[in-house]
Amino acid sequence: MAVAVIELAHGTDDLVLIGIQRRGVELAERIAKLIEQQEGVLVPRGALDITLYRDDLQTVGPKPVIGETRLPGDLTGKHAVIVDDVLYTGRTVRAALDELADFGRPKRISLCVLVDRGGRELPIQADVVGKVVKTGPGDVVEVQVAELDGRDQVDVVRGARQ
Amino acid sequence: MTAALGKDLIGLERLSPDQIRLILDTAEPFKEVSERPIKKVPALRGKTIVNLFFEASTRTRISFEFAEKRLSADTVNVAATGSAVQKGETLVDTAKNLEAMRIDMVVIRHASSGAAQFLGDRIRSNVVNAGDGKHEHPTQALLDLLTIRDKLGRIEGVKVCLVGDILHSRVARSNIWGLTKLGAQVAVCGPHSLMPRGIEELGVTVLRRVEEAIEWADVLNVLRLQLERMEAGFIPSLREYYRVFGVTVERLAKAPRALTVMHPGPMNRGVEIDSRVADGPHSVILDQVTNGVAVRMAVLYLLAGGKPELADAAKGPAAGGTD
Numbered sequence: 001m002a003v004a005v006i007e008l009a010h011g012t013d014d015l016v017l018i019g020i021q022r023r024g025v026e027l028a029e030r031i032a033k034l035i036e037q038q039e040g041v042l043v044p045r046g047a048l049d050i051t052l053y054r055d056d057l058q059t060v061g062p063k064p065v066i067g068e069t070r071l072p073g074d075l076t077g078k079h080a081v082i083v084d085d086v087l088y089t090g091r092t093v094r095a096a097l098d099e100l101a102d103f104g105r106p107k108r109i110s111l112c113v114l115v116d117r118g119g120r121e122l123p124i125q126a127d128v129v130g131k132v133v134k135t136g137p138g139d140v141v142e143v144q145v146a147e148l149d150g151r152d153q154v155d156v157v158r159g160a161r162q
Numbered sequence: 163m164t165a166a167l168g169k170d171l172i173g174l175e176r177l178s179p180d181q182i183r184l185i186l187d188t189a190e191p192f193k194e195v196s197e198r199p200i201k202k203v204p205a206l207r208g209k210t211i212v213n214l215f216f217e218a219s220t221r222t223r224i225s226f227e228f229a230e231k232r233l234s235a236d237t238v239n240v241a242a243t244g245s246a247v248q249k250g251e252t253l254v255d256t257a258k259n260l261e262a263m264r265i266d267m268v269v270i271r272h273a274s275s276g277a278a279q280f281l282g283d284r285i286r287s288n289v290v291n292a293g294d295g296k297h298e299h300p301t302q303a304l305l306d307l308l309t310i311r312d313k314l315g316r317i318e319g320v321k322v323c324l325v326g327d328i329l330h331s332r333v334a335r336s337n338i339w340g341l342t343k344l345g346a347q348v349a350v351c352g353p354h355s356l357m358p359r360g361i362e363e364l365g366v367t368v369l370r371r372v373e374e375a376i377e378w379a380d381v382l383n384v385l386r387l388q389l390e391r392m393e394a395g396f397i398p399s400l401r402e403y404y405r406v407f408g409v410t411v412e413r414l415a416k417a418p419r420a421l422t423v424m425h426p427g428p429m430n431r432g433v434e435i436d437s438r439v440a441d442g443p444h445s446v447i448l449d450q451v452t453n454g455v456a457v458r459m460a461v462l463y464l465l466a467g468g469k470p471e472l473a474d475a476a477k478g479p480a481a482g483g484t485d
Binding site: 049058066 | 200
C-alpha cells in the first residue's frame with residue numbers, strides 16, 4: 001500500500017498522510033514508516049477525529065468519545081491522503097472531507113483503506129485498497145492493529161449485527 | 163458506554179464522579195477546535211440556544227456564546243433589562259414563550275438560588291445553569307477542575323483552598339462538590355462573617371488565616387469579594403480585608419511548595435488579590451478563561467440532541483465503529 005501511495009502521489013513532495021481516529025492513525029503511521037524506509041523521507045502525518053462532523057450526531061444515543069485532531073500545519077497546496085481501516089458506507093469519509101476543508105484547501109485529497117467491504121451509501125471510492133471483502137449489512141469487519149490491540153488481524157464476522 | 167448527563171446541568175452536587183470526568187475528558191478535544199484556522203465544528207448545527215441572563219455577566223455570557231457559536235448553534239441573548247421581564251413577566255412565562263419559538267436549550271443566569279432547577283422542571287428544553295444565586299455555578303467549577311488537571315496532571319489528592327467570601331459564593335459551592343467528588347482535599351479560608359456555619363459537613367477544612375492556607379495548599383482559588391458585602395457590614399473595610407486576607411507576593415514568597423493561583427473573575431485588584439500575583443508566574447487565571455470555552459462546549463455537546471427513540475434506528479451501518 002505504501003508503494004501505491006507513492007505512485008499515486010508521484011513521489012513524496014507535498015504528501016501528507018491523515019489517519020482517521022483511531023485505527024486509521026496507526027495505519028497512517030505505518031505507511032509513513034514504510035515510505036521512509038523506501039524513500040528516506042519522513043512524510044508529515046496527521047490525525048483526524050470526525051465525530052463532530054458526523055451526520056448522525058442528533059440521533060446517536062450516548063455521545064461517542066472524541067479523539068484527538070492534530071494536523072501538520074496548513075493543508076493548502078498539499079496532497080492529503082486520508083487513511084482509514086475499513087471503507088463501508090462512506091459516511092466517515094464524507095465527514096472527513098468536510099472537516100479537512102476547514103483546515104485549508106489541499107490541491108488533492110485521496111483515500112487509502114486497508115479493507116473495502118462494499119455497502120456504500122454515498123458516491124465515494126478509495127484510491128488505494130489493501131483488500132476487497134464482500135460483506136452484507138449483518139456482517140462486522142473488525143480490524144485490530146498491534147499498537148492498540150496487541151496484534152494485527154482482520155476478522156469478518158458473518159451475521160454479527162442484527 | 164458513557165455516563166450520560168441527563169436533560170439539564172443544574173449543579174455538580176448531583177453529578178457522579180464519572181459524569182464529571184466525562185465532561186472534563188470531552189472538553190479536552192474541544193480545546194483544539196478553538197486553535198483551528200476555522201474555529202467551528204458542525205456538531206450543534208440547527209440547534210437554537212437562548213442565553214437568558216437575569217444578572218450582569220461578561221465573561222460567562224461571552225464564553226457560553228463562543229462555545230455555542232463554535233459548535234454551530236444559533237444563539238439569542240436575552241437580558242433582563244430591555245425585555246418583557248421588566249414589565250413583570252414571570253420566569254416561566256418568558257421561557258415558555260421562548261420555547262413556543264422552538265428553541266432547544268436555555269442557558270440561565272439568575273439571582274435566585276434554585277432558578278435553574280425551577281426552569282428545568284417546567285420546560286422541555288435542556289437547561290444549563292450559568293449561576294443561580296448562592297447555589298451553584300457548575301461550568302465555572304468544571305473549568306477550574308480542568309485547569310487544575312492541566313497544571314498539576316491530576317485532581318485526586320491535590321490540596322485546594324478557596325479563599326474569600328465563601329458564604330455568598332456559588333463558585334465555592336460548586337468547587338467544593340466537584341473537587342471532593344474527584345478526590346481532592348479541600349479547605350476554605352475567609353473572614354468569620356463570610357464563612358457559612360456547618361461548612362465542615364461538606365467535607366472541607368476551615369483555615370482561619372490566609373498564611374495557613376498558603377502553607378497548606380497546592381492551589382489557591384481566590385474568590386471575588388463583592389463590594390456590596392462591605393456595605394452590608396460583613397467586613398469593616400476593603401483595605402482591612404486586603405491587609406488580612408489579600409493574596410500578596412510577600413505572602414506567597416513564604417509558600418513551602420509551588421503554588422498555583424486561580425481566580426474566577428472579575429478581579430478586584432488590591433482587594434482579594436495583589437496585581438503582581440494576578441499577573442505573576444503563579445497565576446493561571448487566563449488559562450481558566452480559555453478552558454471555560456472548551457468546558458462549555460463539552461457541556462452543550464453532551465446535553466444536546468441524542469434523541470433516544472432515534473438511537474436504535476441509527477444503529478444501522480453508519481453508527482457502527484468500523485465504517
